[in-house]
Amino acid sequence: MDMIRNDWTIEEIGTIYHTPLLELIAYAANIHRRYHSYREIELSTLISIKTGGCPEDCAYCAQSARYATHVDEPQEMSKEEIIARAKELKSKGIPRVCLSAAWRQLPPNKFDEILEVIRIIKNMGMKVCLTMGKISADQAKQLAEVGITAYNHNIDTSENFYPKIITTRTFKSRLETIYRLIEAGIPHCCGGIIGLGESEKDRISMIHTLATLPKHPFTIPINALMPIEGTPLEQNKPVSTWELVRVIATVRVVMPTTHIELAAGRIQLNDEAQALCFMAGANAIFVGDKLLTAPNPSENNDIRLLNLLGVKQPYADKMNLKVIDI
Numbered sequence: 001m002d003m004i005r006n007d008w009t010i011e012e013i014g015t016i017y018h019t020p021l022l023e024l025i026a027y028a029a030n031i032h033r034r035y036h037s038y039r040e041i042e043l044s045t046l047i048s049i050k051t052g053g054c055p056e057d058c059a060y061c062a063q064s065a066r067y068a069t070h071v072d073e074p075q076e077m078s079k080e081e082i083i084a085r086a087k088e089l090k091s092k093g094i095p096r097v098c099l100s101a102a103w104r105q106l107p108p109n110k111f112d113e114i115l116e117v118i119r120i121i122k123n124m125g126m127k128v129c130l131t132m133g134k135i136s137a138d139q140a141k142q143l144a145e146v147g148i149t150a151y152n153h154n155i156d157t158s159e160n161f162y163p164k165i166i167t168t169r170t171f172k173s174r175l176e177t178i179y180r181l182i183e184a185g186i187p188h189c190c191g192g193i194i195g196l197g198e199s200e201k202d203r204i205s206m207i208h209t210l211a212t213l214p215k216h217p218f219t220i221p222i223n224a225l226m227p228i229e230g231t232p233l234e235q236n237k238p239v240s241t242w243e244l245v246r247v248i249a250t251v252r253v254v255m256p257t258t259h260i261e262l263a264a265g266r267i268q269l270n271d272e273a274q275a276l277c278f279m280a281g282a283n284a285i286f287v288g289d290k291l292l293t294a295p296n297p298s299e300n301n302d303i304r305l306l307n308l309l310g311v312k313q314p315y316a317d318k319m320n321l322k323v324i325d326i
C-alpha cells in the first residue's frame with residue numbers, strides 16, 4: 001500500500017485522509033521511518049531577493065501590490081547583498097538557501113545575474129533553491145545545467161478552489177511550469193496552504209494533484225495560513241494542529257520519499273504540535289527569524305527544539321550545542 005505510486009485515486013486518498021487520527025499518524029510514522037530518519041530534518045533559509053510589489057493577487061499574500069499591507073515599496077537586493085547573506089548563513093551551518101522573488105515570472109533581463117549568483121553560492125558549498133514565478137522551458141534548461149537543488153512553484157490549493165484565492169493566473173498555468181521543471185530534470189518543490197477557507201475535499205484534491213504528477217515533488221511545503229492585515233483573508237481563523245497533522249500524515253502516506261516542509265505558520269505551533277507534525281512525516285523546516293515577510297520561530301528556539309528532539313544537524317553543532325543521542 002505504501003509503494004511509490006502516481007496512480008492514486010481521489011477515493012483512496014480520501015479514505016487515508018479520513019482514517020481515525022491516531023491510526024493515521026501511526027501509519028504515516030511507520031512509512032516515514034522506512035524512508036527517512038527521525039534524526040534528520042532538512043534546514044534551509046529563505047532569502048527574499050525581491051520583496052513586495054507583486055502584480056499577482058494571491059488573497060493570502062502581504063506582497064501583492066493590490067493590498068494595503070505592512071509591506072510597502074518593493075525592495076530588491078543587489079547581487080553583493082545576496083552573496084553576503086548566503087555567506088553569513090553558511091557560517092551558521094545552514095546548508096541550503098532558497099532565493100525568493102515576488103515576480104509573476106522570472107524576468108529575462110535578470111536571468112544571467114541569477115545564474116551567476118547561483119554559481120557563486122554553489123561554489124561556496126551550499127545548495128540553492130529558487131522560487132521566482134513562472135519560467136520558460138529554456139530558463140528551466142539553464143537552471144538545470146547550473147544545478148539548482150529545487151525550484152518552488154506551489155499549487156496552493158485544489159483546482160476548484162483556486163479561482164477563489166487567485167484570479168491573475170490559472171491552476172493550469174501553474175501546472176505547466178511544474179511540467180517544464182519535470183521535463184528539464186529539476187526537482188520541483190510544490191505544496192499548498194491550509195486555512196484559506198477550503199474544504200476537506202479541496203485538501204484531498206490538492207494532495208491528489210501532487211500525488212499523481214509524473215514525478216512526486218522533491219519537497220512539499222505545507223503552510224498554515226497566517227492571516228495578514230490588509231489582505232482579503234485577514235479574518236480567517238487559524239487552522240488547528242489536528243487539521244495540519246492530518247494533512248501532513250496523508251501526504252506522507254501517499255508520497256513516502258518526498259520531503260515535507262513544515263513551512264509558514266510554524267510560529268503558531270508549540271513544541272508539542274511541531275513534534276507531532278515531525279512524527280506524522282514533516283522533515284524540513286525554514287530557519288531564520290523571518291519567513292519572507294512573516295514571523296518565524298527564533299533561531300535559538302529552533303536549535304533548542306531540534307536538540308530536544310534528538311535531531312542531528314550541523315546548525316546546532318556550529319552553535320556548540322550538544323545533540324541528544326537516543
Ligand code: SF4
Pocket residue numbers: 054055056057058061062063064101102103104
Ligand atoms: S504569493 Fe507570490 S505570486 Fe502571489 S502575490 Fe505573493 S509574491 Fe506574488
